[in-house]
Amino acid sequence: MNEPNLVQEREEDNELKIKIERKEGEPTAAFKGASWAALLIGVSAYLIGLFNASMELNEKGYYFAVLIFGLYSAVSLQKVVRDRDEGVPVTNIYYGISWVALIISISLIGIGLYNAGSIILSEKGFYGMAFVLSLFSAVTVQKNIRDTEKAREKE
Secondary structure: OOOOEEEEEEOOOOOEEEEEEOOOOOOOHHHHHHHHHHHHHHHHHHHHHHHHOOOOHHHHHHHHHHHHHHHHHHHHHHHHHHHHHOOOOOOHHHHHHHHHHHHHHHHHHHHHHHHOOOOOHHHHHHHHHHHHHHHHHHHHHHHHHHHHHHHHHOO
């Protein structure tokens, strides 16, 4: 495993400060942290809301399954799009399935929330926003992991 390059810098008050040097193309630690935080906040909020909801267990299972399906399909689509962009062979069927899976997961959450009579409008908005935040941040986390690995391979 490659260790990050450490650089010592002198600050104004003559104290040594150790700085970790990023590789070219590697996301900053702040961006990585923000992406992980957004993923944890989105998924946690969605699951806590689901746990505390006054809906039947089968409804909770539906919304949980849609979240997991959505997360997987979003990450899968991000990977296949990036693979194609980098010249990694990807079959058209997998590329198409990835798009269809994401569209279906977003449709399922939308249709489920639209038809949910036991959920008030503000809760529907909460679930929708937590779902979208989770999908977007899962894609970002996956991208950061891939960019970091790629940057470290260049050494």
